[in-house]
Amino acid sequence: MLLRRSGEKTEKKFNLAGITGAKTGDIGVSDEGVLVALAEAVVSADSGQIKVARNAAVDCIGEEATVDVIGIAAAFNGITKVANATGLPLDDATESSTQEMRESAQIDLYSDSYKSKILG
Amino acid sequence: MLYQDQPLPVRRSVLDSHRSAYETFTRPGTWFTGDEKISILREARHASQCTLCLKRKNALSPFAVKGQHDALEKLSENIIDVIHRLMTDSGRLTETWFRSVIESGLSREEYVEIVGAVSTLIILDSFATGLGSDLASVGEAQSGEPSRVTNDNVLDCGAWVPLFNLPQEATDTGLPTAPNIFRAMGLVPSAIEHFFGVMRAHYGLSNMDVGISRSQVELIAARVSALNQCFY
Numbered sequence: 168m169l170l171r172r173s174g175e176k177t178e179k180k181f182n183l184a185g186i187t188g189a190k191t192g193d194i195g196v197s198d199e200g201v202l203v204a205l206a207e208a209v210v211s212a213d214s215g216q217i218k219v220a221r222n223a224a225v226d227c228i229g230e231e232a233t234v235d236v237i238g239i240a241a242a243f244n245g246i247t248k249v250a251n252a253t254g255l256p257l258d259d260a261t262e263s264s265t266q267e268m269r270e271s272a273q274i275d276l277y278s279d280s281y282k283s284k285i286l287g
Numbered sequence: 288m289l290y291q292d293q294p295l296p297v298r299r300s301v302l303d304s305h306r307s308a309y310e311t312f313t314r315p316g317t318w319f320t321g322d323e324k325i326s327i328l329r330e331a332r333h334a335s336q337c338t339l340c341l342k343r344k345n346a347l348s349p350f351a352v353k354g355q356h357d358a359l360e361k362l363s364e365n366i367i368d369v370i371h372r373l374m375t376d377s378g379r380l381t382e383t384w385f386r387s388v389i390e391s392g393l394s395r396e397e398y399v400e401i402v403g404a405v406s407t408l409i410i411l412d413s414f415a416t417g418l419g420s421d422l423a424s425v426g427e428a429q430s431g432e433p434s435r436v437t438n439d440n441v442l443d444c445g446a447w448v449p450l451f452n453l454p455q456e457a458t459d460t461g462l463p464t465a466p467n468i469f470r471a472m473g474l475v476p477s478a479i480e481h482f483f484g485v486m487r488a489h490y491g492l493s494n495m496d497v498g499i500s501r502s503q504v505e506l507i508a509a510r511v512s513a514l515n516q517c518f519y
Contacts, residue, residue, distance in 0.1 A: 179502070186506070187513045196506045202499075206507045209417040210514045212335070217417055225295075232498035234295050237417035239497075239504055242489035243511035245410035246468060249482065250519035251377040252369075252402045253471040254385065254447035257519060258462055259455075277518035283381045286348045 187273055201227045202236055209240035254279045293420050298496070304488035305411055305423075308481060312404065313426045317436055317475050318397045321428030324404055326360040327370060328425050331405045332412070333359040334374035341375075349379050365391040369398060373405050378516025385447045395448050396437065396474045403478025410485050434477075441473045448474055460492040468519060 184190035193199065201224045208220035224233040249255075257265070275281060289305055290297045312328060315321050334340060337357040343349035349372070358367045365388055372380060389395060415422050441449035444467065451473025453465035472478040490508070497504065512519075 181502070181506075183509070186509045194506060196502045197500070198503065199506060202503055202507055203510050205417075206510045207514065209413050210511055212413070212416050214416065214419070218419060221417070221419065228499065230295050234297060234418070235497040235499055236503075236507055238298075238301060238414055238489040239507045240511050241410050241413035241417055242486050243508045244413045244515065245406045245408075245482070246486060247512050247515035247517035247519075248373055248377045248406040248409055249402060249471055250468055250517050251380050251515065252373055252385075252406075253399075254380075254382050255467050255471050255519045256445045258467050260457065260461060260463065274513075274518065277378070277513075277516045279382055279518065282379060282516075283383060286379055286381055287350050287383065 184273070198227055205233070205236050206240040209237055210244055289423055290415075290418065290420055293418055295418055297418070298488075300488045300496075301414070304485045305414070308407055308411060308485045309423060309426060311481050311484075312408075314429050315431040315433050316400055316404070317477050318394070318400050318433050320433060321431065323362075325425050325428050326362055327366070327401055327404055328408050330358065330360045330362060330367060330370045331374050331408055332422065333357075334371040337371055337375070340371050343372075344376050349376050350381075350384065363393075365393045366397075366401060369393070369401050370405055373402065374409070382447050399448060399472050399475045400478050403472050403475060403482050407482045407485055410489065414489075436477075438474055438476050444470075446471065451476070451479070458492075462492065 179195060181195045182190060182192050183194070185192055185194040196202070201220070205217075205220040205224045208217040211217070221233060221237070224236060228236070289302060289309075312324055313321050316324055319327065334356075339352070339354040339356050342354070343352045346352045356364075356367050356371050360367075362370075369388055372384070385398075388398060412422055438451070440452045442452045444450045446467070448471070450467060450470035451465070453470055453473075455463040455465065458464055469479065469483065472482065490504070495501075495504065
C-alpha cells in the first residue's frame with residue numbers, strides 16, 4: 168500500500184494488482200523483473216534460485232543496490248510474520264484510503280476474516 | 288565474524304544491527320531464559336525439514352492435517368507448533384488457531400516473545416541466504432532469569448493481541464507516528480526493540496540510505512508481503 172503512496176508522490180500510476188497476481192502486465196517500476204525475481208528468490212530460500220536472481224541483479228543494478236534489494240526482501244519476510252501472527256488490522260487511515268485498491272488487487276483475500284472463513 | 292567472506296558490500300549499519308541482534312538472542316529475555324531462546328531459534332531453523340509442516344503446506348487447509356511435528360528441541364508442543372507454523376505457513380494462521388494456542392497454556396506474552404524472536408531470525412537468515420552466506424551460529428546462552436516485566440500500557444485494537452498504546456498522530460507517509468506493526472508486540476517491549484533494531488537498518492518509511500528508488504523499495508516490500516499472504 169506504500170507503493171500506491173509512492174506513486175501518488177511521483178504522480179505515477181502503478182499496476183498494483185500485478186503484484187498480487189490479480190492482474191497480468193507490468194507494474195510500472197524500473198527494473199521490476201530483476202527486483203521481483205530476487206525478492207521471490209529470497210522468500211523461497213532456494214539457494215539455486217537465489218544465485219541466478221542475484222547474479223542477474225548485480226548485472227542490472229550493481230552490487231550495492233543488489234544487497235539493498237536482498238536486505239529489503241529479508242526485512243519484509245520477517246515483518247510480515249509479525250503481522251500474520253498477530254492478526255494485525257490496518258491502520259485507520261490506510262483502511263479508509265485503500266478500500267478500492269485492496270479490492271482490485273484482491274488483498275482482502277489475505278484478511279483474517281477471509282482466511283478464517285475458508286480455513287476454519 | 289558475520290559476512291566476513293562475503294564479496295558483496297554489506298552496509299555497516301546492517302552489519303552492526305545483526306551483531307547486536309545475535310548478542311540479544313543469547314541473553315535472558317522477558318519470559319524465556321537464554322537457553323530457551325536459543326532452543327526456539329534452533330527449532331525455527333529446523334522447521335523447514337518437518338514432514339507434518341510439508342503436508343500442511345500442501346493441504347487446502349493446514350488445519351485439516353493432524354499429526355506431530357518433527358521437533359529438534361525439547362520445547363513444549365504448543366511452542367513447537369507456533370514456531371513451525373510461523374516459519375512454514377504464516378500466511379494461513381487464523382484467530383481460531385491463535386486462541387487454541389493460548390487455551391493450551393501459552394501466555395499471550397510468551398507467544399509475542401516467540402513471534403518476535405523467530406521473525407527477527409527470519410530477517411537475519413533471509414539476508415544471509417540471499418547473499419549466499421552461511422547462517423551464523425547463535426552462540427552460547429548467557430545465564431540469568433527472564434525479567435518477567437509486563438507492559439500494561441496496551442489497548443485492544445482488533446488484533447489477536449493487545450497493541451502498545453502509543454501516539455497516533457498523522458505523518459506525511461500516510462501512516463501514524465506509531466503504526467500498528469510497531470505496536471503489535473506491545474506486550475513485550477523488548478521484542479519490539481530487538482526486532483526493530485534489525486528492521487530499521489534494512490528499511491525505513493523515510494530517509495533510507497539505499498541504492499534504489501522509493502518505488503523500487505516499495506515494490507519489493509509489496510511483492511514479499513503478497514507472497515506471505517500478508518493483509519497488513
